[in-house]
Amino acid sequence: MIGSALTAQNAAGQAPALLSVRDVHQRFGGVSACSGVSFDVQDGTITGLIGPNGAGKSTMVSIIGGALRPTSGSVLFEGHDVTGKLPHELSRLGLTRTFQTSSEFSRLTVLENLLVAAPSQVGETFLGALRGRRYWLAQERARVGQARELLSRFDMRDKESDLAGDLSGGQKRLVEIMRALMTKPKFLLLDEPMVGVHPDLALRLAEHLERLRDEGVTMLMVEHEMSIVERLCDPVIVMAQGTVLVETPMRQLRQHQAVVDAYLAG
């Protein structure tokens, strides 16, 4: 059963979910961080993942992103079992994550940060590099073009030659999102993307994420800021104490007594 695309088929008979988490358990020594977590992320949604501190959200992000191998259970991406695959393997399949803390390449320029993320670069192998810039220049120029388009779209074109380490917290976030987009992801795993971002910039970031969703990028977003969740996320998965309480459309979230209890108790 595990690994079959059928398990990802939901009751309504819709297309299989892009990402399915199936009965995931994660223990750290005697502590159980997740016990029996299952949920689906449907294609074309921004699915929210919320819950009080210690609910197991970050553990789930680590497992889906490949940083942690679950004690048991499985993760399916496009119907294939990707449990235990490493982060770089997942990224090559189209599943790219961002981080809760700033993770820019600080001594690279903003433009270089984006260029690093471009997949299958011919100048990125030993022989490719040794053949010299004539060999990789054409592709490099095309990639610079793509990166500059993204920079323009996020209003950061004038920062391209700044070192990423010198940017503000919010700008670093934007760089991280743009960088993830350079991998041409089908699925973005966003770990609290709005933390430390100026409210004005957060609004713009939200607009960008909506546009990305409309362009077909599916997202799973861990977020604490409820106004952002309400605006962007539908449906919403609520976790508490290592389990999924509910997976619900946004408009029905407040009707779930368990959610209210978890937040009040948590």
Place this chain on the structure above:
Amino acid sequence: MSGAVQFYISTLLVYLAVDVMACWALNLQFGVAGLMNFAFIIFQAAGAYTAAVLTLGSPDASGNFQSYVFGSSMPFPLPLLAAAAVGAVLSLVVGLITLRRLRSDYQAMVMLVVSIIATTVVTNEIRLFNGPAGLSTIPQPLADVLNLDPLDYQWFYVAMSVVICAVVYFFVHRITVSPLGRTLRAVRDNDAAAAALGKDVTRMRMFAFVVGGAIAAVSGAVLVQFIGAWAPGGWLYPETFVLLGAVIIGGRGNQLGSIVGALLLPVGFAEATRFLPPIGRPGLIDALQWVAIGLLILLFLWFRPQGIFPERRRTFDGSGTPNRAWTR
């Protein structure tokens, strides 16, 4: 110029070439890829021993007073190439042990231990490379073919070292300016983020480690064939820190910086102190030299961590072509 001065200067130039190659290798590992290779000197030593035993001839030959393994008399440049190969293979083995699972601070500790183990083994297992006495009477490359007088041979060796340096530079430069170099720097700055963007971090680190190890070995081979002798006392673990200091002072991630660092620290420092009048008890100046090198590294890390020549900021022109170093 008198013969003696020429002799002195040509010797310094060979030392400089050797140290520049070593600094480029260490810079690729530490400055570009962020690897804390505290065992760096053993890869230089591995190259030196390889070149030595492959030129010394059979250890069973009559009149041979040294014991060593794999003795043969290969013609130049085979010992040099063999040294590079041994450096690469040894790096691969050490890298597979240290670079896969360990965090960088633990990598550094393990490297230091590897360095000490290597010295201990080579010192005590006399059958390997003649133990603490080391190998000597290592023949000089092409000396019998060229038949030059000693001074001319010195200058020939300088020229040869410069050519080998140029070849090494070709490799290091092509790597660092390419997208590959950019990915190595990304791994250095944030390995988890690089992995999340599809980069195989372990593979990238192994690559820098192996290429650096091969270059280190070449530098050792060039050195040993020049001085004709090699013993464990010449590659104790603190020697790594002299080269590391040179890379830090010159400027991490900058090839020009590595040249300046090599000129200042391993070459300049050792030579300048040679001419100091003897003070205190014998060996005091040597000991103070280590103190001074340590202080110099600390001062730079405090006041100018980017070094004399900081890493170049890589920009692109309007068409998306990377700007060359000299165009900005």
